Amino acid sequence: MSVEFESVYLDVKRKFILDGVDSFFDKIDASLSEESDITFILSSFRQNLFSAFMVGTIPYQLATKAVLDIRFSQILSAERIRTLRPEGRKIVQDENSEEIALENANNSMKEELRDHDVLVNHKRNIIYRLHNYNNSDEIDITFDELLRQVLVMSWGSFEIFINDVLRESLNRDPSLLNNISNIKPYKEIISSRNLLEGLRDYSFDLSKSMGNFLSSIVSLDSIEKMQSAIHSVFEDKALTKKINDVRLRRIFQQRNLIVHRRGLVDFKYKNRIDDEFVVGEKISFEATYVQDCMALLRDVGCDVYIAAQKKVFNSNT
Helix, strand or coil, X not given: CCHHHHHHHHHHHHHCCCCCHHHHCHHHHHHHCCCCCCHHHHHHHHHHHHHHHHHHCHHHHHHHHHHHHHHHHHHHHHHHXXXXXXXXXXXXXXXXXXXXXXXXHHHHHHHHCCCHHHHHHHHHHHHXXXXXXXXXXXXXXXXXXXXXXXXXXHHHHHHHHHHHHHHHHHHHCHHHHHHHCCCCCHHHHCCHHHHHHHHHHCCCCCCCCHHHHHHHHCCCCCHHHHHHHHHHHHCCHHHHHHHCXXXXXHHHHHHHHHHHXXXXXXXXXXXXXXCCCCCCCECCCCXXXXXXXXXXXXXXXXXXXXXXXXXXXXXXX
16 A cells, blocks of 8 residues: 555545445344344344444445446446447447447456455545545535434434333333332333323233333433433443443534534533534534444443343343
């Protein structure tokens, strides 16, 4: 790798999420390899996180398509020329020449893509094309917004996952209500009236629906609520330390800033998060930061899943 290309590559890597989606999910896939009663929750988390990841790779996908399309056009042009034949003083083309040219071009393209050196060259061209995107302010603004939305989607995937795991845990073991009845937000919501209404809704049997009932009146829609619930339900010091990671709080606050303030930094954000952004500035991220955030959400999600398996669903996962 030349010094010039390495510089271009590092610049592109800061700006764009590149391919690598398969290895990103290895940790989740390892847990999914063993079936359990809540596998479907982890599977949904994977799918939602996968969707966020793929949205982030849209610029890479566009650049890849452009590079491959240019190469295919070159091959197709050559194949079209090969189908030409002389007839007297004219150069003519048979009726099925285009079909033959397309078939041969497709076969040649497939053969090329099996060649390691060709793939390396294509990847270099993809990197240079992405680098050229930076020359347009309009495109630059668009891709900045794309990264912001990837972070929002990733947090949404995590929030849904945590709510689902706690719901199913309480459905399986309603006695866990004892662990959370005196913590926020549950103690402020659970009342004799709410419980009576819940009993009526579930035919006076919450033995298998406690989680469904609580999730209908309590949404764990903040990192603070998630931290309290996970700490109280699973009683796992190592997991509590992970869910209390300050980076999760920062991601949550940045998500709120994007969703509720169009990404504009305000005093409320600065009072809660100490970072390089200034009031009035539009928050923006490098692609590497967004990928690190996604990896953190993935890892903590897997840890929550494993804790639920061990404590509630009697698994040694």
